[in-house]
Amino acid sequence: MITIRPAEEADFDAIWRIFHEVVQQGDTYTYDPETTRDQAHSIWMSDEHTTYVACVDDEIVGTYILKPNQRGLGSHVANAGYMVGIEGRGKGIGRAMCEHSLQEARRMGFIAMQFNMVVSTNEAAIALWKKLGFSIVGTLPHAFRHKELGLVDVYVMHRFV
Amino acid sequence: MITIRPAEEADFDAIWRIFHEVVQQGDTYTYDPETTRDQAHSIWMSDEHTTYVACVDDEIVGTYILKPNQRGLGSHVANAGYMVGIEGRGKGIGRAMCEHSLQEARRMGFIAMQFNMVVSTNEAAIALWKKLGFSIVGTLPHAFRHKELGLVDVYVMHRFV
Numbered sequence: 582m583i584t585i586r587p588a589e590e591a592d593f594d595a596i597w598r599i600f601h602e603v604v605q606q607g608d609t610y611t612y613d614p615e616t617t618r619d620q621a622h623s624i625w626m627s628d629e630h631t632t633y634v635a636c637v638d639d640e641i642v643g644t645y646i647l648k649p650n651q652r653g654l655g656s657h658v659a660n661a662g663y664m665v666g667i668e669g670r671g672k673g674i675g676r677a678m679c680e681h682s683l684q685e686a687r688r689m690g691f692i693a694m695q696f697n698m699v700v701s702t703n704e705a706a707i708a709l710w711k712k713l714g715f716s717i718v719g720t721l722p723h724a725f726r727h728k729e730l731g732l733v734d735v736y737v738m739h740r741f742v
Numbered sequence: 743m744i745t746i747r748p749a750e751e752a753d754f755d756a757i758w759r760i761f762h763e764v765v766q767q768g769d770t771y772t773y774d775p776e777t778t779r780d781q782a783h784s785i786w787m788s789d790e791h792t793t794y795v796a797c798v799d800d801e802i803v804g805t806y807i808l809k810p811n812q813r814g815l816g817s818h819v820a821n822a823g824y825m826v827g828i829e830g831r832g833k834g835i836g837r838a839m840c841e842h843s844l845q846e847a848r849r850m851g852f853i854a855m856q857f858n859m860v861v862s863t864n865e866a867a868i869a870l871w872k873k874l875g876f877s878i879v880g881t882l883p884h885a886f887r888h889k890e891l892g893l894v895d896v897y898v899m900h901r902f903v
Contacts, residue, residue, distance in 0.1 A: 607815060610814075610815070611812045611813055611814040611816040611817075612813070612814050612815075613813070613814040613815070614814075614815075616814075650885075651859060651885075652772055652773070652774070653771075653772040653773050653774040653775075654768060654771070654772045654773075654774070654775075654889075655772040655859060655885055655886055655887070655896075656772075657887060657893075658882070692893075693883070693884065693885070695882060695885070697858070698812065698816060718880050718881055718882060718883070719879050719880015719881065719898045720879055720880065721819070721856060721879060721880075721898070721900060722854070722879070722900065723853065723854065724812075724816055724819050724854070724856070725816055726815045726816070726818060727815070728815075732818075732853075735816075737880045737882070739883065741883075
C-alpha cells in the first residue's frame, strides 16, 4: 500500500537517492545531472514549497513538491514535480502522488495545476498526466537538452483541480 | 534617440518609479501590485539576471531583465521582461528594448526567447511581440488575476533568436 505524507528532514537521505537517480538520467528534469547533494537539498527541501514522500512498507519510493506556479497575481495556479526511484517504477507511485497533489492543491485553494516542462520524449509520464485529466496547452520547441537525444520539444500541461 | 545599456545601482531610483507604475496597474505582471521598493530591488536588480535601462536624452524611460528561462538542461532558452513608464509609452521604447534583448540573447549563446506569462488582454504587447517574430505557443486558461478583469488567460510566446 502506498502512503503519502509531508517530508521531514530525516527523509532527505532517501529523497537524495531518488533525486540523484532521476536527475542523473538527464531525460526528464532540467536540473543539472551533476547536481550535488547540497544543491538538491536547497532545491527540493526549500521552504518555498511543500515536499512530500510516498512510502511502501515504510520505505520511501517517491517524492514530490507542490507550490504556486507563479507569485502574486498568478499564485492561484499550482505547480508540482514528481520523482520515483528506478526500483519503484511501474507500481502506480507516480499516479498516487499526482492524485494526492491534486487533492492537496484543491485543499490549499489552487484552481488549477500546471506543469511547465514536460519533456516530449517522456511518453509514460505524458500518458499518465493525460489519464489524470491534464491536457497539453503549449509546445516549446527544442526547449530541453536531453542527455541522449539532444534538443527535444517540451510540453506545458494543465488541468483545473 | 533611445540608448540601451546595462543598469547600475544608481539607476534604481528611476527603475523603481517605472516598476511601481507598471506593477501597481495589476494588468501585465504577476508581481504583487503592493510590491515594496526593497522587494522590487531584490526582484529586478538580482544577480541572477542582467538588468538594462533604456534612456532618451539621459532620462531612464524603460528597463528590462534578461535571463535563462530555466536552469540546467533548459538554460539555452532566454526569458526577458520589459517595463516602460507611463509617460514613455507609444515611442518605440518597448520595441527597442525587445530588439536589444534579442541581440543580447544571441550574443550570450541562447537559441530562443520565451515569455511565460503574456496576459491575453495586453493587446499592444502581444501585437508588438508578433511583429518582432514571436508566436503564441501555449495558452494557460485563467492563469492571471487581472486587477480590473478578474481571471484572464495567459499566453506563452516564443521565437528562435
